[in-house]
Amino acid sequence: MKDMEKERLMIKTAAEKTAQRIVQPRAAKIDAVGEFPWDLVEAFGKQGFLSILLPESYGGTDGNLTSFCIVIEEIAKVCGSSSLIILAQGMGTLPLLLEGNPSQKDLYFTEISEKNSLTAFALNEMEGESEEFPTHTRAEKHGKDFLINGRKCFITHGSLAKFYSVFAVTQPGHGGEAISAFMVEDGTPGLVFGKREEKIGMRGAVMTDLIFENCRVPHENLLGKEGEGWKIAIDTLNRSKPAIGALAVGIAQGALDFAVHYANERIQFGKPISSFQAIQFMIADMATQVEAARALVFKAASQMDAKIEDAEKLPTISKVFASEVAMKVTTDAVQILGGYGYMRDYPVERMMRDAKVTQIYEGVNQTDRWTVTQHLLRNF
């Protein structure tokens, strides 16, 4: 077996064990109480899952997306909220990995790998995109610093993270080049957090708004050059989309596995319901969709790892397809469990609630479809 395959198998085995032994027993309570699992953050840190995209010298895989997706899928099979911790960590880290300078990388990567500090990616805003800018938050130059004003909305790890990748307009009137990216540290005066959002799913994950009121950020915290922020955001999203796909595949696989187990146990009309063709066909369709989604997700991840040019289309396609599959498969799993599927005593209703957001975040599937079409039309 080649070294790369061996390494991935080791990562998969470690993630599977962590999922089964540590995460699965906590999943129902995390959801019921809406509890952020700090103990799992520590466990993930010990396994290196929080620094998986970091350079090898900091315990990571040098940005290897396939390994990242493997871990996310394994954890998502048992708990969407816990898997989202690893995903959000990767998203917060990617802008730094892509465009951080050596001293920024050393400072933040050391903190992340040694202290398991959380990171977050802060792009989304409450107001819609203006005609001119994809973001309204401003960062104005004041001497050697920038003063950030504005509000970022629904940010995963908001109020928990030590470092935030924040996108703000620095050069109004420059279209896509108007935006710059910054690392903003927790505790910086002028950064405050909104309330913790109440959600229907991913209930263990924490989302808040970030509110910037004359938040002074030194020039050293600028990622890349001024005006490169939008490119950094898009490059990050192209890498995180297969990861959302992996999260969706994990949730769907978890629901499918549970539904198969239940169908073998549940007796109706004197037989296990798995002996009815109607149930068998549902299971076959669910398994087909999960396999197809997984194949797309890992193809997209491997294309990104291979640095194939113009690779934007497949990450988006994989995210859209896998998230639609997750919603369909988890809904069907609830159906297979009948009335019990609707009850909180079984995990499939949680999986259905967790699956929903994969169709929404990091670009709703409608706008993602638009991205795919634009890509295709450009090539004619």
Ligand SMILES: Cc1cc2nc3c(=O)[nH]c(=O)nc-3n(C[C@H](O)[C@H](O)[C@H](O)COP(=O)(O)OP(=O)(O)OC[C@H]3O[C@@H](n4cnc5c(N)ncnc54)[C@H](O)[C@@H]3O)c2cc1C
């Ligand atoms: C649980 C959760 C966690 C999140 N975490 C983060 C995070 O960590 N960082 C971050 O930056 N953001 C985060 N977000 C924000 C998320 O990325 C946005 O909510 C998402 O991109 C959708 O934007 P919106 O809510 O403004 O919806 P809108 O864009 O207002 O969409 C509303 C509706 O309009 C439709 N629509 C919008 N535009 C078009 C179009 N052009 N064509 C057709 N239909 C369209 C959409 O499909 C949707 O049905 C999170 C959101 C959630 C729910």
